Amino acid sequence: MATTLSLSPLSGGLLLRSPRNIRVRCSAERQALFSRIAPVYDNLNDLLSLGQHRTWKRMSVSWSGAKKGDRVLDLCCGSGDLAFLLSEKVGPDGEVIALDFSREQLSIASTRQDLFWKACYKNIEWVEGDALNMPFTDCYFDAITMGYGLRNVIDKQKSMQEIFRVLKPGSRVSILDFNKATSSAVSFIQGWAIDNMVVPVASLYGLSGEYEYLKVSIAEFLTGEELEKLATEVGFSNANHYEIGGGLMGNLVATRPTA
Numbered sequence: 001m002a003t004t005l006s007l008s009p010l011s012g013g014l015l016l017r018s019p020r021n022i023r024v025r026c027s028a029e030r031q032a033l034f035s036r037i038a039p040v041y042d043n044l045n046d047l048l049s050l051g052q053h054r055t056w057k058r059m060s061v062s063w064s065g066a067k068k069g070d071r072v073l074d075l076c077c078g079s080g081d082l083a084f085l086l087s088e089k090v091g092p093d094g095e096v097i098a099l100d101f102s103r104e105q106l107s108i109a110s111t112r113q114d115l116f117w118k119a120c121y122k123n124i125e126w127v128e129g130d131a132l133n134m135p136f137t138d139c140y141f142d143a144i145t146m147g148y149g150l151r152n153v154i155d156k157q158k159s160m161q162e163i164f165r166v167l168k169p170g171s172r173v174s175i176l177d178f179n180k181a182t183s184s185a186v187s188f189i190q191g192w193a194i195d196n197m198v199v200p201v202a203s204l205y206g207l208s209g210e211y212e213y214l215k216v217s218i219a220e221f222l223t224g225e226e227l228e229k230l231a232t233e234v235g236f237s238n239a240n241h242y243e244i245g246g247g248l249m250g251n252l253v254a255t256r257p258t259a
């Protein structure tokens, strides 16, 4: 059941020691994983992408077509980066709903909302819920973003069907994630960077197991072409996947047809 949260700040940067051979198959295990990494997630994103994730997120929000006064959804919002960008796009007359199933991630998002206070940020509502069974009526949103979420949901088709259901006809979804590259050079660089940079840095925080999952999840993800096919199968039109960040990242943009 979804809960709208009025969250208080996390009580501190407690790091949980990662168990060996972390299992992340089912939704509950993924939820637990994202809750464990929540305290260091933002710092690691900045460090590991050298701040580039901010540019990719701006591009993704821009591709969503969100505009002043819109009601928009940021799915799998985590600590809220895309929700804050959407908030600036839709302005005080708009509305941003940001959904995630990790209470810890939402708690950090809510704390950041207070810290980086901007008048428009009042338009964001944090909702604890499941991307596979969203607590919204059909045709409710003018635009949807999903950053690094689709790769992590247990059922990608169901997730796309839910996005389609809650999106208004004529509106767009913009989905940013790691690119499952078809180029062997790019996938070699991606794998090398995860093994030799991401996991060692994460291990300094006791989270190597959690970040080893990243490589597995990219390997199990869909290529750009497969993402376009999935979007089309659930009913979207104009499904286009763009490679960004030298092919390391990708962004799917798809429109719900008007009829």
Ligand SMILES: C[S@@+](CC[C@H](N)C(=O)[O-])C[C@H]1O[C@@H](n2cnc3c(N)ncnc32)[C@H](O)[C@@H]1O
Residues within 6 Å of the ligand: 027, 030, 031, 034, 035, 075, 076, 077, 078, 079, 080, 081, 082, 099, 100, 101, 102, 105, 129, 130, 131, 132, 146, 147, 148, 149, 152, 153, 154
């Ligand atoms: C890698 S983080 C991305 C956070 C944020 N969007 C960003 O780009 O920084 C993935 C998020 O997806 C959330 N998530 C994964 N599966 C979910 C589901 N079925 N329902 C809701 N949230 C989910 C996790 O809790 C986590 O916060």
